[in-house]
Amino acid sequence: MEMKVAKKKLGLKERYRVMTRDLGWEPSYHTKEALYPYVGYEGIKIHDWEKWEDPFRLTMDAYWKYQAEKERKFYAIVDAHAQNNGHLNLTDARYLSALKIFLQAISPGEYAAHKGFARAGREFPGVGTQVACQMQAIDEIRHAQTQIHALSNYNKYYDGFHAFSDQRDRIWYTSVPRSFFDDAMSAGPFEFMVAIGFSFEYVLTNLLFVPFMSGAAYNGDMATVTFGFSAQSDEARHMTLGLECIKFLLEQDPANVPIVQAWFDKWFWRGFRVLGLVSTMMDYMLPKRVMSWREAWNMYGIENGTALFNDLARYGIRPPKGWDDAEKAIDHMSHQFMLGLYQWSFGTSFHSWIPSDDEMAWLSKKYPTTFDKYYRPRWDHIKKLAAAGTPYKNYGLPKLCQTCQLPTVFTEPEDPTLICHREVEYKGERYHFCSDGCQHIFENEPEKYIQAWLPMPQIHQDPIRGDLGAWMDWVNLKDGQDNGDYVGSNDQRNFDAWRGLATSNE
Amino acid sequence: MSTVFIALQTNEDTRPIIEAIAHDNPQAVVHRQPAMVKIDAPNRLVIRRESIEERLGREYDLQELQINLITLSGHVDEDEDAFTLTWNS
Ligand SMILES: [Fe+2]
Numbered sequence: 195m196e197m198k199v200a201k202k203k204l205g206l207k208e209r210y211r212v213m214t215r216d217l218g219w220e221p222s223y224h225t226k227e228a229l230y231p232y233v234g235y236e237g238i239k240i241h242d243w244e245k246w247e248d249p250f251r252l253t254m255d256a257y258w259k260y261q262a263e264k265e266r267k268f269y270a271i272v273d274a275h276a277q278n279n280g281h282l283n284l285t286d287a288r289y290l291s292a293l294k295i296f297l298q299a300i301s302p303g304e305y306a307a308h309k310g311f312a313r314a315g316r317e318f319p320g321v322g323t324q325v326a327c328q329m330q331a332i333d334e335i336r337h338a339q340t341q342i343h344a345l346s347n348y349n350k351y352y353d354g355f356h357a358f359s360d361q362r363d364r365i366w367y368t369s370v371p372r373s374f375f376d377d378a379m380s381a382g383p384f385e386f387m388v389a390i391g392f393s394f395e396y397v398l399t400n401l402l403f404v405p406f407m408s409g410a411a412y413n414g415d416m417a418t419v420t421f422g423f424s425a426q427s428d429e430a431r432h433m434t435l436g437l438e439c440i441k442f443l444l445e446q447d448p449a450n451v452p453i454v455q456a457w458f459d460k461w462f463w464r465g466f467r468v469l470g471l472v473s474t475m476m477d478y479m480l481p482k483r484v485m486s487w488r489e490a491w492n493m494y495g496i497e498n499g500t501a502l503f504n505d506l507a508r509y510g511i512r513p514p515k516g517w518d519d520a521e522k523a524i525d526h527m528s529h530q531f532m533l534g535l536y537q538w539s540f541g542t543s544f545h546s547w548i549p550s551d552d553e554m555a556w557l558s559k560k561y562p563t564t565f566d567k568y569y570r571p572r573w574d575h576i577k578k579l580a581a582a583g584t585p586y587k588n589y590g591l592p593k594l595c596q597t598c599q600l601p602t603v604f605t606e607p608e609d610p611t612l613i614c615h616r617e618v619e620y621k622g623e624r625y626h627f628c629s630d631g632c633q634h635i636f637e638n639e640p641e642k643y644i645q646a647w648l649p650m651p652q653i654h655q656d657p658i659r660g661d662l663g664a665w666m667d668w669v670n671l672k673d674g675q676d677n678g679d680y681v682g683s684n685d686q687r688n689f690d691a692w693r694g695l696a697t698s699n700e
Numbered sequence: 701m702s703t704v705f706i707a708l709q710t711n712e713d714t715r716p717i718i719e720a721i722a723h724d725n726p727q728a729v730v731h732r733q734p735a736m737v738k739i740d741a742p743n744r745l746v747i748r749r750e751s752i753e754e755r756l757g758r759e760y761d762l763q764e765l766q767i768n769l770i771t772l773s774g775h776v777d778e779d780e781d782a783f784t785l786t787w788n789s
């Protein structure tokens with residue numbers, strides 16, 4: 195007689211155990227130490243890897259199913275964008291500068307995160323961790339690919355999109371996120387997890403993706419909204435993994451607490467410096483703005499960050515060292531950075547511009563204590579110079595911070611009229627820093643940071659030897675086309691002409 | 701008190717989910733922003749499978765949330781019946 199056994203579906207927790215934990219095995223002809231050589235050298239103590247749980251309990255079969263669904267949604271919209279002249283539906287072609295920075299500076303970071311998680315998945319002994327890292331490695335390469343794919347539509351029509359990978363390696367503003375990822379990837383596996391899984395994902399991606407993508411929707415850019423939200427749906431899982439990793443480290447051994455705290459301090463400040471670019475994109479480059487950088491910081495930085503630090507206080511964790519200095523910088527950073535981008539716009543593969551009267555009114559409303567007092571007078575002066583036919587250009591090379599690689603454009607936390615600059619002598623060489631935070635990071639690991647490649651010293655080396663034209667060739671930037679003021683650019687001319695054609699029968 | 705939140709894309713899939721969340725969490729506040737909805741709640745937010753199924757008229761697997769999820773804040777606990785966000789404070 196045939197017995198009919200009702201096949202009971204496994205519950206979520208049981209399925210996670212079977213499809214994840216049961217994939218692991220005990221090595222028999224190598225020692226664990228030989229298999230996982232890097233897991234001990236940062237001083238982190240782990241007693242029980244079984245305690246690591248993915249709170250989403252996502253198993254590979256479910257992962258493929260949902261990721262495939264996300265891809266179908268993404269490509270449906272990217273196709274519709276291409277078929278409906280999506281490149282003409284933008285509020286204003288100035289918005290493209292934000293996309294160019296995104297493609298040159300952020301998308302390559304997704305690829306770097308992919309490489310980092312592929313490595314971390316190999317270096318951690320716990321099987322729950324290995325599976326979660328593998329999923330994240332696949333997510334991150336998907337993010338890089340979907341971003342490049344979505345933005346390639348704009349590359350057919352506008353300047354500045356064509357050489358993002360060269361520019362990621364060679365240009366100055368992209369070296370900020372690049373050095374962030376290089377720093378993380380050349381750290382040990384646990385520090386990598388804190389840097390990317392925790393600082394970048396939990397503390398920073400909300401500020402990068404959420405208001406910015408909502409802004410993209412506001413500015414008629416459905417392709418970017420789609421890749422942004424599609425990526426962000428993975429980030430929610432990554433943030434959770436990052437937070438889980440922190441709790442796991444803090445619960446495994448009290449000796450881990452000071453190590454984790456030091457990484458918090460370091461990576462909060464590293465990440466905050468990357469946000470200099472993001473703040474400028476939000477306050478200056480979205481023609482229609484959703485919220486100011488300050489408002490986004492209040493929502494995702496202060497409110498969310500404080501909730502997190504209060505929660506972790508039970509382990510003896512305090513807010514990161516640079517937290518107060520960050521707060522003092524919020525109302526200044528986007529203005530200071532945009533002024534920098536404008537004066538060096540001959541060296542950027544995107545356009546910048548003088549904000550319009552409307553935009554200045556918006557900025558003074560959003561920054562009532564700082565904009566009119568410190569920044570409007572500078573823009574007014576720059577506007578006068580431009581009207582007189584002598585636009586303000588700064589051909590001097592700025593000092594670069596040895597840690598975050600930004601030019602020293604930011605001011606003292608206590609004095610917004612004084613550029614912040616720190617110097618350290620190490621083994622007979624002098625190194626410059628943009629802030630106390632960056633100086634401390636260097637002093638903790640000088641042998642790491644003295645090896646950093648910096649874009650400004652490169653200008654004096656082969657194949658450039660101090661020649662601006664040779665530098666432009668080397669970074670794949672066409673003078674008078676990809677760079678400079680938006681007013682009078684090809685992008686402006688083309689957008690206006692094509693949009694005219696699209697909305698009339700001429 | 702700390703705020704937990706979840707943000708979802710604005711679309712036809714999420715309309716019944718947002719309704720269910722608002723119904724099950726009377727203290728939650730729903731913020732509608734361009735292309736997205738952010739739901740804040742003090743310390744704790746629960747998303748219940750049954751409430752979504754009632755509104756959707758079909759079976760629903762809470763892991764489907766992944767497709768339209770934008771971001772969240774708080775510790776996650778998920779099983780077949782509920783997806784819970786909490787802060788200990
Ligand atoms: Fe990513």
Ligand SMILES: [Fe+2]
Nearest residue numbers: 595598628632
């Ligand atoms: Fe710095």
